[in-house]
């Protein structure tokens with residue numbers, strides 16, 4: 001198959017980790033007889049430096065003309081980078097939110113699983129980590145507080161800021177359907193996370209999720225309040241299969257979930273719309289403190305590329321091969337610094353990419 005991939009290396013460690021994912025994709029292409037054509041584009045801080053804005057119309061158009069988008073990370077140090085002196089709508093993150101909206105990527109899949117090889121890196125008590133866990137956070141990505149009206153103004157002499165949390169039933173229904181569909185291919189359990197004891201948007205969320213669940217009688221549905229969910233994630237993460245939630249809750253809970261896997265450097269993500277065009281990126285940030293040092297963990301990006309093969313290209317065997325190669329590298333005791341353990345071999349970012357490509 002011939003596929004066109006828009007590649008956004010981005011800022012910070014982005015270029016290093018995406019280069020390794022491309023190395024792995026090239027190996028997949030050679031082994032399985034595919035052609036992957038890369039269209040390299042700028043988004044975030046590097047786009048601000050080159051074009052004066054974090055995302056250009058040209059970049060949006062070229063992403064739309066691709067079969068999938070593979071992305072590294074964007075943004076810099078918010079305390080020191082000149083990008084954060086710009087108005088909010090011209091900062092790196094504004095580009096990321098805009099591409100999500102432009103491509104209609106309403107469903108963000110963040111799988112969090114504890115690899116047995118890395119259970120020592122899990123910060124939870126051994127009696128909890130020993131049980132392992134394998135969950136998928138399905139985060140709504142184009143609604144809620146991130147995209148509601150906002151303003152900062154003086155009201156009766158007092159500075160006042162407003163952000164709006166709004167969802168309509170259609171937005172809730174389509175993400176709920178995605179969650180149940182994915183659950184059908186997993187352990188058939190959906191935990192819907194909300195704050196229905198306080199928020200109207202959560203009460204509507206709960207009502208619509210209940211309606212959708214009627215079409216999936218095989219799937220067990222439970223509702224959980226977001227504060228309790230934060231607690232349950234560290235108390236008993238094994239209880240979760242698919243967790244579906246709104247944008248902001250999902251942002252926060254997915255960082256918490258990533259931490260208990262040992263390193264955010266292990267977590268891929270896929271952002272999808274109703275078509276096959278998805279955007280694939282590691283869940284972690286641009287880590288400006290270690291950028292350019294060839295020591296970042298490329299595994300999250302490599303696993304994101306595997307998700308791209310699986311969901312956008314329907315290349316199941318190829319995706320399995322990439323995931324198996326990652327496991328093999330871990331089995332062989334190969335580690336980057338963030339997941340290093342006694343008795344293992346510490347590799348650089350590029351060495352890890354090569355090691356995984358070699359195992360395909």
Ligand code: IPM
Pocket residue numbers: 075093096251283
């Ligand atoms: C994420 C990130 C982004 C978000 C930031 C960079 C805007 O934290 O993808 O989780 O909040 O969605």
Ligand code: MG
Pocket residue numbers: 251252255
């Ligand atoms: Mg986040």
